[in-house]
Amino acid sequence: MQSIPIPNISLPVPFSPEQASTFAPHVDALYVYLVTLTAFFTLLISAAIIFFAVKYRRRQAAELPRPIAGSMVLELTWTIIPLMIAMTIFVWGASIFFKAYRAPQQAMEVYVVGKQWMWKFQHQTGQREINELHVPVGARVKLTMTTEDVIHSFYVPAFRIKQDVVPGRYLQTWFEATKTGKFYLFCAEYCGTNHSGMGGYIYVMDQAAYQQWLAGGTGTESAASQGQKLFQQRGCASCHQVEAGGQQGLGPTLYGIFGKQQQIEGDGAVTVDEGYIRESILNPQAKIAAGFQNIMPTFQGQVSEEQVLQLVAYIRSLAPAGQQQGGAAAGAQTTSGPTTGGVPPQQQRSNPLHPSDVRQGNPAPQAPPAGGGNTGNANRQQ
Amino acid sequence: MSTNTTAAAATGTREWRSRFPTVNYLNADYGIWSWLLTKDHKRIGLLYLISVSFFFAIGGAYAGAIRLELLTPMGDLMQSSTYNKVFTHHGIMMVFFFLIPAIPGVLGNFLIPLMIGAKDMAFPKINLLSWYIFMAGGLITFCALLFGGVDTGWTFYVPYSSNFSNTYVTLAGLGIFINGFSSILTGLNFIVTTHTMRAPGMTWFRLPLFVWSHYATALIMILGTPVIAITILLLALERLSHVGIFDPALGGDPVLFQHMFWFYSHPAVYIMILPSMAVISEVVATHTRKPIFGYSFVAFSSLAIAVFGFLVWGHHLFVSSQSVYAGMIFSMISFVVAIPSAVKVFNWTATMYKGSISYDTPMLYAFAFIGLFLIGGMTGLFLAALGFDIHVHDTYFVVAHFHYVMVGGTVMGYLGGLHNWWPKITGRMYPEGWARFAALVVFVGFNLTFFPQFLLGYMGMPRRYHAYPVGEPMWQVLHVMSTGGATVLGIGLLIPAVYFIWSMRYGRFAPANPWPGTGLEWRTPSPPPTENFLVTPVVTWEAYEYRPIEELQTIGPGEPDQPIDGQHPANRGTETEER
Numbered sequence: 001m002q003s004i005p006i007p008n009i010s011l012p013v014p015f016s017p018e019q020a021s022t023f024a025p026h027v028d029a030l031y032v033y034l035v036t037l038t039a040f041f042t043l044l045i046s047a048a049i050i051f052f053a054v055k056y057r058r059r060q061a062a063e064l065p066r067p068i069a070g071s072m073v074l075e076l077t078w079t080i081i082p083l084m085i086a087m088t089i090f091v092w093g094a095s096i097f098f099k100a101y102r103a104p105q106q107a108m109e110v111y112v113v114g115k116q117w118m119w120k121f122q123h124q125t126g127q128r129e130i131n132e133l134h135v136p137v138g139a140r141v142k143l144t145m146t147t148e149d150v151i152h153s154f155y156v157p158a159f160r161i162k163q164d165v166v167p168g169r170y171l172q173t174w175f176e177a178t179k180t181g182k183f184y185l186f187c188a189e190y191c192g193t194n195h196s197g198m199g200g201y202i203y204v205m206d207q208a209a210y211q212q213w214l215a216g217g218t219g220t221e222s223a224a225s226q227g228q229k230l231f232q233q234r235g236c237a238s239c240h241q242v243e244a245g246g247q248q249g250l251g252p253t254l255y256g257i258f259g260k261q262q263q264i265e266g267d268g269a270v271t272v273d274e275g276y277i278r279e280s281i282l283n284p285q286a287k288i289a290a291g292f293q294n295i296m297p298t299f300q301g302q303v304s305e306e307q308v309l310q311l312v313a314y315i316r317s318l319a320p321a322g323q324q325q326g327g328a329a330a331g332a333q334t335t336s337g338p339t340t341g342g343v344p345p346q347q348q349r350s351n352p353l354h355p356s357d358v359r360q361g362n363p364a365p366q367a368p369p370a371g372g373g374n375t376g377n378a379n380r381q382q
Numbered sequence: 383m384s385t386n387t388t389a390a391a392a393t394g395t396r397e398w399r400s401r402f403p404t405v406n407y408l409n410a411d412y413g414i415w416s417w418l419l420t421k422d423h424k425r426i427g428l429l430y431l432i433s434v435s436f437f438f439a440i441g442g443a444y445a446g447a448i449r450l451e452l453l454t455p456m457g458d459l460m461q462s463s464t465y466n467k468v469f470t471h472h473g474i475m476m477v478f479f480f481l482i483p484a485i486p487g488v489l490g491n492f493l494i495p496l497m498i499g500a501k502d503m504a505f506p507k508i509n510l511l512s513w514y515i516f517m518a519g520g521l522i523t524f525c526a527l528l529f530g531g532v533d534t535g536w537t538f539y540v541p542y543s544s545n546f547s548n549t550y551v552t553l554a555g556l557g558i559f560i561n562g563f564s565s566i567l568t569g570l571n572f573i574v575t576t577h578t579m580r581a582p583g584m585t586w587f588r589l590p591l592f593v594w595s596h597y598a599t600a601l602i603m604i605l606g607t608p609v610i611a612i613t614i615l616l617l618a619l620e621r622l623s624h625v626g627i628f629d630p631a632l633g634g635d636p637v638l639f640q641h642m643f644w645f646y647s648h649p650a651v652y653i654m655i656l657p658s659m660a661v662i663s664e665v666v667a668t669h670t671r672k673p674i675f676g677y678s679f680v681a682f683s684s685l686a687i688a689v690f691g692f693l694v695w696g697h698h699l700f701v702s703s704q705s706v707y708a709g710m711i712f713s714m715i716s717f718v719v720a721i722p723s724a725v726k727v728f729n730w731t732a733t734m735y736k737g738s739i740s741y742d743t744p745m746l747y748a749f750a751f752i753g754l755f756l757i758g759g760m761t762g763l764f765l766a767a768l769g770f771d772i773h774v775h776d777t778y779f780v781v782a783h784f785h786y787v788m789v790g791g792t793v794m795g796y797l798g799g800l801h802n803w804w805p806k807i808t809g810r811m812y813p814e815g816w817a818r819f820a821a822l823v824v825f826v827g828f829n830l831t832f833f834p835q836f837l838l839g840y841m842g843m844p845r846r847y848h849a850y851p852v853g854e855p856m857w858q859v860l861h862v863m864s865t866g867g868a869t870v871l872g873i874g875l876l877i878p879a880v881y882f883i884w885s886m887r888y889g890r891f892a893p894a895n896p897w898p899g900t901g902l903e904w905r906t907p908s909p910p911p912t913e914n915f916l917v918t919p920v921v922t923w924e925a926y927e928y929r930p931i932e933e934l935q936t937i938g939p940g941e942p943d944q945p946i947d948g949q950h951p952a953n954r955g956t957e958t959e960e961r
């Protein structure tokens with residue numbers, strides 16, 4: 001489906017939000033198509049009705065028209081033609097959707113936690129924001145999102161993206177802003193009293209301004225090193241080795257584990273991804289790594305969703321330089337892909353994510369893609 | 383028709399004159415208990431009319447409050463928590479206690495036995511029970527709203543509704559749960575009645591399309607409603623004792639709730655629209671004096687909708703974390719389910735070709751229905767397109783879509799139906815001039831209210847928002863238009879309320895068959911006697927078969943056809959018993 005170029009429209013469509021992402025022109029083009037179809041059929045039927053209503057209006061109280069039973073040819077015509085038109089809409093809509101939900105592998109990553117009634121953001125480089133997100137223009141930004149309480153929905157009309165955030169899961173969406181400026185961020189899923197107040201702005205900045213913003217930022221400690229601190233404080237280190245080649249502790253060694261296949265007790269194996277790590281921290285009994293005892297305590301209620309994300313960032317960083325995935329440092333690794341057409345296939349692979357945790361179109365890869373040269377974040381850690 | 387029958391019909395006329403208007407279902411008995419304990423489907427229909435009108439008025443009042451609040455971007459009329467209750471109450475009242483029961487409860491109950499030539503429903507007592515259950519459910523939910531309210535939205539999504547909301551979720555849920563049994567029993571009654579109570583000669587393909595459509599509706603009621611009942615039960619369990627079915631902290635899945643909810647609630651939108659389509663088929667045939675073009679396509683499209691309607695619930699979950707492939711399948715089937723609806727629209731339009739089209743009020747509502755349902759259905763296709771829905775899901779675009787189908791569709795059909803059968807129900811005519819005027823006001827007000835909401839939604843205004851950005855003057859302009867339109871619409875709905883009540887006393891007496899129509903309901907006096915027909919009718923004509931002008935007279939004045947001796951031996955016994 002990616003090979004078919006998705007139509008797009010760059011003219012401003014009346015009554016539409018600004019077009020500020022690579023999806024926006026696609027969605028607007030589909031909108032124009034749909035409006036045209038609707039206008040056509042509405043006019044067709046209305047014209048027919050008005051014409052008949054005038055031409056065949058009742059002229060005598062007792063008149064009786066001749067009955068017409070029906071026509072197989074007509075029935076088939078107006079079954080098959082609308083069905084074919086509907087299928088064109090389906091294919092078009094599905095192709096945009098496919099693109100929107102296949103996060104590119106190389107992207108600047110931001111962690112998002114929804115909470116009644118605010119959005120919290122965490123950059124890999126450590127900056128944290130509430131209800132505001134600063135991103136560079138022309139960069140692919142991948143959001144890994146969850147919520148501390150109820151379901152929320154991350155919605156940026158100017159980007160034409162929306163993704164519900166569901167408690168207990170990591171969900172992803174991505175965008176590439178094409179225009180600098182300030183754009184609305186809304187919560188689109190009703191979440192209680194102050195639902196309509198749960199919003200803010202996405203600030204899309206050019207590279208220079210963005211670098212300046214980064215430099216002036218407050219929390220400059222990276223997400224991974226915050227995670228490292230937590231790892232020590234919470235006593236994770238007493239059971240889990242974090243160094244290469246060290247002796248196994250009571251729990252599996254975490255060095256280089258991210259993206260690998262982990263054998264679990266019972267049957268099968270899982271890919272170690274954000275969702276699996278989260279589950280292992282909050283609900284360790286769910287899947288026991290093969291060869292280990294079921295002794296890890298749950299940290300449910302002791303670490304917040306944001307802290308879990310920091311721990312995830314830390315565990316991801318535990319790998320030889322050059323073997324980590326994703327997590328490209330902000331700004332440094334942004335790829336400005338083509339604003340139209342398909343994404344090159346090698347960049348479509350997302351991070352390996354558990355299918356039940358993340359709505360991804362593509363199956364989780366069996367092994368981490370070797371040496372992506374994607375080292376920005378890691379270098380900063382070590 | 384043989385001379386024999388005509389002679390018999392003449393006797394019938396005399397008999398009928400002597401009995402009308404002295405004895406009919408309205409004046410056969412007096413006193414409150416003769417109504418509250420009635421087993422007459424026609425009286426039960428009237429009980430529904432009173433109760434759904436009450437719930438509609440409540441829901442309408444809440445709608446007024448919503449529109450007033452949105453006149454300004456600041457949430458300055460009420461507090462957020464109040465606003466959240468107001469839109470929740472509006473949705474619950476309208477969906478569960480008006481849109482779902484209205485047409486089946488009022489017109490379905492009143493007309494199905496008449497149309498198939500039966501004396502009553504198959505289970506008259508169960509029919510009455512349905513109404514009591516409906517009232518119990520409605521009043522319990524109404525109490526929940528009065529004594530504290532609910533703030534979850536009519537969709538009750540967990541975990542907000544299960545673990546966070548401090549409002550009367552369980553009580554309101556209980557009312558909806560109870561109400562479900564009313565739906566199931568009504569559906570059961572419709573199905574059994576249609577199967578077993580048809581008059582001699584009334585074959586399946588002679589049934590008015592009204593009956594086919596209600597039959598399809600009844601199937602959905604029976605198959606879908608238990609699922610919402612279970613869903614509400616689980617929600618209550620979750621709230622009361624934290625069993626963890628939906629709670630991720632206990633290993634549950636909040637999205638499972640959405641699947642279960644929409645497994646019922648998507649088919650439920652067809653419970654709302656199919657009966658309205660039922661009305662439109664009758665009205666179009668009657669007011670063009672032609673058989674519905676492609677009768678069997680229209681009949682089977684109802685069944686197709688009922689079946690496919692069960693396979694598309696996932697189109698409400700495109701951005702909720704459902705897998706991309708599931709999304710694609712649901713999207714594709716949603717496009718397929720739109721086709722039978724399109725087929726109906728084309729067939730109604732084709733029926734008008736070379737017809738004798740009257741501009742009586744029911745037909746005006748049918749015109750409005752076709753146009754508005756077309757836009758509602760087409761925008762359903764917008765939403766079913768995955769990439770498009772990402773942007774407009776949970777915005778005013780969705781709000782506009784479902785009001786086009788539910789108000790533009792269901793309410794137009796309901797009003798059209800009420801006007802069409804008002805002479806039959808009350809024995810009086812409504813004032814035609816006022817009614818046409820009101821139909822125009824409703825149409826204009828409706829479009830002014832809901833068209834701007836499509837634009838608002840595409841511009842990004844999320845639904846269920848108490849306040850919206852001050853920095854978007856266009857949003858306010860559109861909201862002000864919408865509120866203005868709602869005012870016009872409100873007036874347009876009040877006018878019929880007034881003249882309907884007025885006409886019950888002062889309206890012109892209605893003949894048995896004022897339009898005239900071909901259905902059996904028009905071949906008995908207006909209002910009909912308690913037993914519907916003085917003699918059991920025998921059907922010798924096809925659905926919507928308008929006879930040549932001389933014979934129209936015998937169909938016209940309203941005496942029942944006489945069974946022809948020897949032709950239907952099974953019926954002879956009934957006939958004598960009847961006399």
Ligand code: HEM
Pocket residue numbers: 537651652654655697698716717719720723758759760761762763765766767771774775776780783784787788791792
């Ligand atoms: C042509 C057939 C139809 C299609 C393809 C269709 C499609 C859709 C889709 C995809 C949605 C979900 C939008 C979203 O939440 O993002 C939706 C919402 C809705 N539709 Fe339709 N629809 C159709 C007809 C109807 C009819 C006939 C009714 C009712 C009489 C109806 C009532 C609703 C309601 C109530 C909602 C929103 C519920 C809510 O979220 O509160 N639809 N429709």
Ligand SMILES: [Cu+2]
Pocket residue numbers: 647648651694695697698
């Ligand atoms: Cu639906």
